[in-house]
Amino acid sequence: MTTTEGGFNLSLTAWFSLAFGKRKAPGMLIGHTDWVNSIAFSPGGHFLVSGGKDRTVRLWGLDSYCQVWVVTGHADWVKTVAFSPDGRLIASGSGDKTVKIWSAKDKALVTVLTGHTDWVNSVAFSPFGTWLLSGSADKSAVLWSTESWEQVKVITHISLVYAVAFSPDETLMATGTYDGTAKIWKVPEGDLVLALPEHGDWVRGLAFSPDGKVLATCCWTDTIRLWQIPEGELATSIALSGEATTAIAFSPDGRSLAIGTHSGSIYLWDLTTEKVAHVLQGHEGHISSVAFSPDGKWLASGSRDKTIRLWKVEA
Numbered sequence: 001m002t003t004t005e006g007g008f009n010l011s012l013t014a015w016f017s018l019a020f021g022k023r024k025a026p027g028m029l030i031g032h033t034d035w036v037n038s039i040a041f042s043p044g045g046h047f048l049v050s051g052g053k054d055r056t057v058r059l060w061g062l063d064s065y066c067q068v069w070v071v072t073g074h075a076d077w078v079k080t081v082a083f084s085p086d087g088r089l090i091a092s093g094s095g096d097k098t099v100k101i102w103s104a105k106d107k108a109l110v111t112v113l114t115g116h117t118d119w120v121n122s123v124a125f126s127p128f129g130t131w132l133l134s135g136s137a138d139k140s141a142v143l144w145s146t147e148s149w150e151q152v153k154v155i156t157h158i159s160l161v162y163a164v165a166f167s168p169d170e171t172l173m174a175t176g177t178y179d180g181t182a183k184i185w186k187v188p189e190g191d192l193v194l195a196l197p198e199h200g201d202w203v204r205g206l207a208f209s210p211d212g213k214v215l216a217t218c219c220w221t222d223t224i225r226l227w228q229i230p231e232g233e234l235a236t237s238i239a240l241s242g243e244a245t246t247a248i249a250f251s252p253d254g255r256s257l258a259i260g261t262h263s264g265s266i267y268l269w270d271l272t273t274e275k276v277a278h279v280l281q282g283h284e285g286h287i288s289s290v291a292f293s294p295d296g297k298w299l300a301s302g303s304r305d306k307t308i309r310l311w312k313v314e315a
Contacts, residue, residue, distance in 0.1 A: 043087045047087075080120065090102045090103075099144075135175055139161065199217065221245065222245065255271055262287075266301055292313075
């Protein structure tokens with residue numbers, strides 16, 4: 001049996017047997033020569049893209065933990081990567097102030113989005129693929145049309161924008177900034193819908209729950225905050241004593257939250273019991289990015305230790 005994703009043909013049997021099989025230890029993807037800053041699963045879960053301080057974008061095939069391709073197409077760190085919902089395109093944002101769009105199939109450069117005047121820290125495709133959102137150290141978030149690749153809206157902030165995210169129905173977009181604020185905006189108009197209370201430190205990560213009713217935020221403290229949307233009320237706080245939180249991701253079923261930390265530990269928080277379900281250890285430093293596979297069975301983590309790990313989180 002074979003499956004096709006983003007133009008690739010892949011043996012589904014081989015993918016399960018070679019990639020994961022009965023392995024209990026996490027799989028490891030090695031190739032980056034410096035920090036891994038960002039990772040993202042393809043929509044079908046058969047590929048993983050990563051971006052690093054080594055200025056590369058790398059595509060990994062999860063059939064054999066092998067690199068499919070690598071491209072050095074940026075003049076500075078690759079800070080962020082994202083897959084389009086159809087799996088055919090990859091966006092990368094860099095310290096070189098650009099967003100580049102690549103063909104996932106053959107790493108061909110599709111287009112270069114210019115306009116930011118400082119580092120691009122975060123990019124996100126909207127769930128239906130209509131929009132791309134980029135956040136930058138130039139204190140702006142830019143909404144781009146994926147049909148024309150033109151700017152639709154520029155939202156100016158008072159501090160650098162570090163994190164961006166779309167709601168599941170792509171009617172809302174969220175931004176997190178260095179001054180410790182998180183705001184929610186209407187798509188595509190850019191009207192301010194909600195400004196959340198200040199976090200006390202820079203907002204490093206944002207994640208909408210799969211049902212869109214909760215926005216999770218993390219900053220350089222030991223506390224994750226879960227906000228009710230659209231009310232903006234604080235639903236709950238998750239405190240990890242002594243751990244600086246650096247990355248977050250909801251599981252596809254909305255029952256778990258993965259939390260990466262500066263120490264290298266990853267916490268799986270059970271949102272039903274409101275307790276830590278598992279602590280994943282193995283990285284030797286700062287977790288830059290975490291992502292669940294679309295089926296929720298695997299968690300990928302990227303670290304400043306130059307590696308990517310794959311963890312089995314569901315039987």
